[in-house]
Structures are given as structure tokens and as C-alpha cells.
Amino acid sequence: MQRLKEEKVRSILPALTKVLQDSRLIHLGGDHRSGCRAVGGSCVIFGEHGKIEGFGEVSDEMLSSNPLKHGVMEAIARVAESTVAFYQAIPQEDYGQLDLTTCPYLCRNLFAFCWMEPCVMCTMALNHSRIEILFFVDAQAGDGGCSAHSLHGLRALNHDFLAVQINLDEMT
Numbered sequence: 001m002q003r004l005k006e007e008k009v010r011s012i013l014p015a016l017t018k019v020l021q022d023s024r025l026i027h028l029g030g031d032h033r034s035g036c037r038a039v040g041g042s043c044v045i046f047g048e049h050g051k052i053e054g055f056g057e058v059s060d061e062m063l064s065s066n067p068l069k070h071g072v073m074e075a076i077a078r079v080a081e082s083t084v085a086f087y088q089a090i091p092q093e094d095y096g097q098l099d100l101t102t103c104p105y106l107c108r109n110l111f112a113f114c115w116m117e118p119c120v121m122c123t124m125a126l127n128h129s130r131i132e133i134l135f136f137v138d139a140q141a142g143d144g145g146c147s148a149h150s151l152h153g154l155r156a157l158n159h160d161f162l163a164v165q166i167n168l169d170e171m172t
């Protein structure tokens with residue numbers, strides 16, 4: 001099982017490398033190392049070929065209008081908008097023909113990258129959205145949804161995901 005997980009993570013690393021080269025994340029200067037609840041905190045959600053499906057970044061305006069608008073929540077919201085658009089484009093009478101195992105469902109078959117490990121709220125949102133793997137660079141000591149609370153692997157929930165802390169220097 002552990003070997004399967006390692007192979008899965010390894011298979012996604014080329015897509016992650018592509019995302020980091022393509023996205024604004026790499027050009028954000030120091031701010032992107034903020035946590036998901038701080039200004040500059042960001043998250044990118046992408047597919048297995050490196051296509052970016054959602055991006056969220058916290059601004060001053062967002063935090064002052066709604067303190068729950070974290071980078072991860074915003075990225076998931078963009079993916080959710082795409083999911084809604086997918087189903088809205090299908091005539092209702094055709095719904096019965098859909099193969100729901102292959103249709104988009106939020107973050108199913110998608111992957112997330114954050115510089116800073118997400119907080120508890122965002123980790124739960126990733127879980128409920130069915131994310132496959134979360135990659136992060138810096139752990140939130142004592143407060144991270146994965147490293148401190150292991151919310152990515154809770155057996156009581158109907159989904160779990162891999163959470164992988166990466167060293168970007170070793171990837172390039």
C-alpha cells in the first residue's frame with residue numbers, strides 16, 4: 001500500500017513541476033509563504049497533466065470582507081464553479097445517461113499545492129471536495145490540518161487523501 005502511494009505521488013510530480021513553472025505561485029515573492037488564512041496565502045488545484053483547475057489567493061479586501069476566505073477555499077470555489085458549469089451544460093433529460101464515476105465531482109482526481117500547509121478548515125474542505133493529493137512546502141507547526149491533526153487520513157470520514165511535504169530544491 002505504501003509503495004502504491006509513493007508511486008502515485010511520483011507520477012504526479014511532473015504535473016506539479018509544470019504547475020509551479022506555469023503559475024503565478026512561483027512569481028509571488030515572499031508573500032506566498034503566508035498561511036492559507038493570511039494575505040498572500042495561495043493554493044492551486046490541478047489535474048494529472050498539470051492543467052490548473054482552480055487558483056485562490058488571499059487579498060486584504062477578501063480578509064476584511066470575510067475572514068473565512070482562505071486561499072484553499074477560493075481555489076475549491078473555482079473548481080466548484082467549473083463543476084456546476086459542466087452539469088448546467090447537460091440537458092436534464094440526459095442526466096440518466098451520465099457515468100457518475102467519470103463525471104467531474106469537485107476535486108476528485110485533482111491535486112492541490114500550497115506553500116504553507118492548510119489550516120484545519122481548509123484541510124477539511126479539501127477532504128470533502130475529494131482531493132487526491134495535497135502537496136505543501138512548509139508545515140504549520142502545531143496548527144496544520146495534516147501534520148498536527150491528521151485530518152487527511154481520518155478513517156471516520158468517507159474520503160481520505162495523501163498529504164505530502166515536499167522540498168522544492170530536491171525537485172529541480
Ligand SMILES: [Zn+2]
Pocket residue numbers: 036037070071072118119120121122123
Ligand atoms: Zn485555511
